[in-house]
Amino acid sequence: MVAAMSAFRQRFAQVARQARPLRPNGARNTRSYASSHGEHHEHHAHNVEESLGIPVYLTLGVIPASIFVYWISRPGQDGELSTMHKWFQKISKEYGRDWEQSNHLMTAAIEQAAHDRHLLYGAPRGRHFELTYPEAFGHGSQMNVPAGHYINLDKVIAHYQKQHLDDEARKAKKLAAASQHSAPQDAPAVRVGFVSPAIGYGLFAARDFAKDEFIFHEAPMMTALFNEKFSADKNLMQSQVRSYRAVLAGPSRDVATVAFPALAARTGIAPAPFEEAADILASPAEMGRYLVHGRFAGSTVTREEYLSYTSRLPVAAAPSEKDVREACLEFFKQYAFDVRRAARAGVGTAAAAAAAAVPGAGAGAATHRACIYLLGSLINHCCTPQSTGASTASISCSGLIKSTSTSSAKSSSSRSSSSSKGPNCSWRIGPSGLAHFVKPRHICVQARRAIREGEQLTWDYGKREKGFECECDTCRSSGWFGPGLGNLGYLCTVL
Numbered sequence: 470m471v472a473a474m475s476a477f478r479q480r481f482a483q484v485a486r487q488a489r490p491l492r493p494n495g496a497r498n499t500r501s502y503a504s505s506h507g508e509h510h511e512h513h514a515h516n517v518e519e520s521l522g523i524p525v526y527l528t529l530g531v532i533p534a535s536i537f538v539y540w541i542s543r544p545g546q547d548g549e550l551s552t553m554h555k556w557f558q559k560i561s562k563e564y565g566r567d568w569e570q571s572n573h574l575m576t577a578a579i580e581q582a583a584h585d586r587h588l589l590y591g592a593p594r595g596r597h598f599e600l601t602y603p604e605a606f607g608h609g610s611q612m613n614v615p616a617g618h619y620i621n622l623d624k625v626i627a628h629y630q631k632q633h634l635d636d637e638a639r640k641a642k643k644l645a646a647a648s649q650h651s652a653p654q655d656a657p658a659v660r661v662g663f664v665s666p667a668i669g670y671g672l673f674a675a676r677d678f679a680k681d682e683f684i685f686h687e688a689p690m691m692t693a694l695f696n697e698k699f700s701a702d703k704n705l706m707q708s709q710v711r712s713y714r715a716v717l718a719g720p721s722r723d724v725a726t727v728a729f730p731a732l733a734a735r736t737g738i739a740p741a742p743f744e745e746a747a748d749i750l751a752s753p754a755e756m757g758r759y760l761v762h763g764r765f766a767g768s769t770v771t772r773e774e775y776l777s778y779t780s781r782l783p784v785a786a787a788p789s790e791k792d793v794r795e796a797c798l799e800f801f802k803q804y805a806f807d808v809r810r811a812a813r814a815g816v817g818t819a820a821a822a823a824a825a826a827v828p829g830a831g832a833g834a835a836t837h838r839a840c841i842y843l844l845g846s847l848i849n850h851c852c853t854p855q856s857t858g859a860s861t862a863s864i865s866c867s868g869l870i871k872s873t874s875t876s877s878a879k880s881s882s883s884r885s886s887s888s889s890k891g892p893n894c895s896w897r898i899g900p901s902g903l904a905h906f907v908k909p910r911h912i913c914v915q916a917r918r919a920i921r922e923g924e925q926l927t928w929d930y931g932k933r934e935k936g937f938e939c940e941c942d943t944c945r946s947s948g949w950f951g952p953g954l955g956n957l958g959y960l961c962t963v964l
């Protein structure tokens with residue numbers, strides 16, 4: 470403070486000196502030699518701008534700061550705590566709470582660590598070691614073992630013999646179970662039928678199937694690159710177009726265009742006349758050409774149904790390369806199975822991606838192989854009813870179907886019948902578990918429950934394209950649109 474005051478005095482004296490008027494030249498008692506031009510020129514004093522210096526400002530700043538601190542430290546009326554006091558209290562309370570919490574966590578962690586340590590110290594040590602090869606019986610110290618004397622190993626041998634026999638029995642049981650889940654019988658399995666002009670074809674059971682029975686096993690018709698985000702990547706689209714063109718150039722051309730008329734129309738191929746299409750649709754040699762197990766049993770598609778479906782399809786007059794690419798991409802979005810994902814998931818439930826479109830998806834999604842199957846890709850989607858909850862309308866595919874208010878009696882009846890609703894099939898792609906007979910990339914369709922002859926085969930596509938209007942039995946019977954309005958379908962906006 471003393472130093473600041475002294476600096477202030479010095480500065481003040483300096484400013485005062487500079488402010489004094491200059492004496493006339495003649496009154497000067499000192500002579501300047503600064504100029505070589507003599508004394509006849511008038512000399513002005515240099516005008517040096519000097520600031521007051523930081524200490525002055527600091528000193529001046531201290532005054533309002535002190536007033537402010539004084540003001541916030543004063544208690545309020547009626548002995549109310551001062552603002553400063555309240556502020557400190559608030560900070561210390563928050564800090565104290567954090568401190569207490571971290572202390573508490575730390576103590577709990579230390580206690581747990583101590584407990585675990587005691588547990589490990591106190592745990593009885595394993596006193597036996599698995600011998601991994603027979604010669605290990607003979608290993609051991611030769612100390613104190615007289616020549617020709619060996620430890621009696623009868624009990625050890627009996628133990629391992631028993632273990633071996635138990636293992637063999639377990640394997641035999643597993644094989645017996647596997648033989649029950651043998652490859653689909655080489656018997657009529659499915660026929661193709663028509664569902665509605667909006668849904669198109671579907672696949673129907675050609676005989677009764679028991680729960681878990683394999684229905685058919687089919688090789689892929691087309692395989693192409695596929696991006697799980699369905700992004701319109703050029704390589705990916707070219708691969709799809711190539712794959713479709715390869716089919717069109719081969720012996721499957723007719724069956725591919727009849728089975729998938731919408732794609733054919735977009736690529737410029739008009740739907741075949743009904744007589745021609747009917748022969749192909751009913752022919753095991755055509756529709757069943759990719760079957761490995763199970764037989765194709767014909768078609769129930771009538772002329773009216775066929776025409777109601779195909780007459781709606783706009784046939785592109787001269788589709789450009791871009792049009793064909795887009796048509797193929799769209800087709801893959803809706804009909805392809807993501808082989809890698811399905812293989813990972815084993816029996817497919819929600820994993821495969823028959824219609825899993827994610828609009829606007831970009832780079833970064835994994836690109837791998839996807840397959841289109843001639844029969845497998847004709848199986849329609851059915852939502853899985855939720856087994857719990859009080860809503861008859863809620864179904865597994867969508868969080869967007871909101872609960873409808875239902876009576877408890879209604880909800881319990883929905884629960885009890887849920888096992889007979891929903892998709893009746895599941896699929897597996899490639900060999901997995903007991904379905905060792907399935908070849909890589911081949912699809913095998915399995916009954917999830919008993920299926921009667923004539924029943925439509927369905928499964929849960931999992932994710933679905935935004936705006937997909939589902940017309941499956943689950944949605945129609947959910948009463949979402951009220952009695953009699955089920956046919957309107959429900960707008961599934963999932964994904």
Ligand SMILES: C[S@@+](CC[C@H](N)C(=O)[O-])C[C@H]1O[C@@H](n2cnc3c(N)ncnc32)[C@H](O)[C@@H]1O
Pocket residue numbers: 667668669670671728729803804823824846847848849850851938939940941
């Ligand atoms: C994998 S394909 C199934 C075969 C298709 N019905 C056909 O005739 O080509 C999927 C397409 O079938 C239709 N589809 C399948 N299940 C449906 C459902 N539950 N509700 C409405 N349309 C469905 C949709 O047009 C969908 O894009």
